Amino acid sequence: MAGPRGLLLLCLLAICLAGSRLVGGQKVWSRRCDVKTKFVTHIPCTVCPAIKKRVCPSGWLREFPEKISQDCRYEVQLGGSLVSMSGCSVGCWKDVVQKACCPGYWGSQCYECPGGAGTPCNGHGTCLDGIDGNGTCVCQENFSGSACQECRDPNLFGPACQSGELWQEGRPVSLWGPVETQLYNQPHQPLSQTSSLSLPL
Ligand SMILES: *[C@@H]1O[C@H](CO)[C@@H](O)[C@H](O)[C@H]1NC(C)=O
Numbered sequence: 001m002a003g004p005r006g007l008l009l010l011c012l013l014a015i016c017l018a019g020s021r022l023v024g025g026q027k028v029w030s031r032r033c034d035v036k037t038k039f040v041t042h043i044p045c046t047v048c049p050a051i052k053k054r055v056c057p058s059g060w061l062r063e064f065p066e067k068i069s070q071d072c073r074y075e076v077q078l079g080g081s082l083v084s085m086s087g088c089s090v091g092c093w094k095d096v097v098q099k100a101c102c103p104g105y106w107g108s109q110c111y112e113c114p115g116g117a118g119t120p121c122n123g124h125g126t127c128l129d130g131i132d133g134n135g136t137c138v139c140q141e142n143f144s145g146s147a148c149q150e151c152r153d154p155n156l157f158g159p160a161c162q163s164g165e166l167w168q169e170g171r172p173v174s175l176w177g178p179v180e181t182q183l184y185n186q187p188h189q190p191l192s193q194t195s196s197l198s199l200p201l
């Protein structure tokens with residue numbers, strides 16, 4: 001009974017590379033998060049005294065410190081029948097580095113998504129990121145624009161695009177600043193005071 005000696009995915013390691021470059025006069029940030037994967041395989045089970053001389057497949061390194069496992073079995077042809085024998089095996093490994101973009105970065109150059117990598121698509125959509133992505137923002141229901149920065153309905157405003165009032169800097173314009181609020185309220189107060197004063201006369 002020979003145990004499964006297939007490829008083993010041992011660990012994933014992210015290597016981050018950051019940079020920026022000028023594209024069409026604009027500084028564009030790029031960040032790669034390459035993924036390093038360690039693969040492990042074994043030299044096929046064989047007679048124990050022979051294992052020291054066996055080499056790993058090309059491109060693979062022998063495990064160090066060497067761990068010779070003696071629990072494997074190999075088969076030999078003996079007088080017309082297969083006989084299972086106890087033998088030895090040793091591990092081989094190699095690292096494979098796969099180029100990848102950090103989340104919020106796209107394409108072969110890993111450029112930053114519209115709206116910035118911290119808030120891709122201004123938090124109102126999904127950036128098609130990753131090495132195979134094209135950096136397009138797929139906007140939520142009520143948003144539009146290349147970075148989902150606008151309301152789809154031009155008559156709606158506000159952070160959720162649900163308000164009929166015009167918003168600026170995170171507030172409806174009708175509540176804009178204390179000066180405008182006072183100017184709007186003042187004419188009502190003197191009127192009510194005048195009417196209450198005029199009654200006793
Ligand atoms: C980006 O990729 C998406 C999905 O693959 C595709 O629908 C869209 O047309 C692409 N946009 C551009 C500008 O290439």
Ligand SMILES: *[C@@H]1O[C@H](CO)[C@@H](O)[C@H](O)[C@H]1NC(C)=O
Nearest residue numbers: 140141142156160161162163
């Ligand atoms: C989009 O806007 C419509 C109309 O104001 C609203 O009824 C709906 O709830 C909004 N959708 C989301 C996901 O906010």
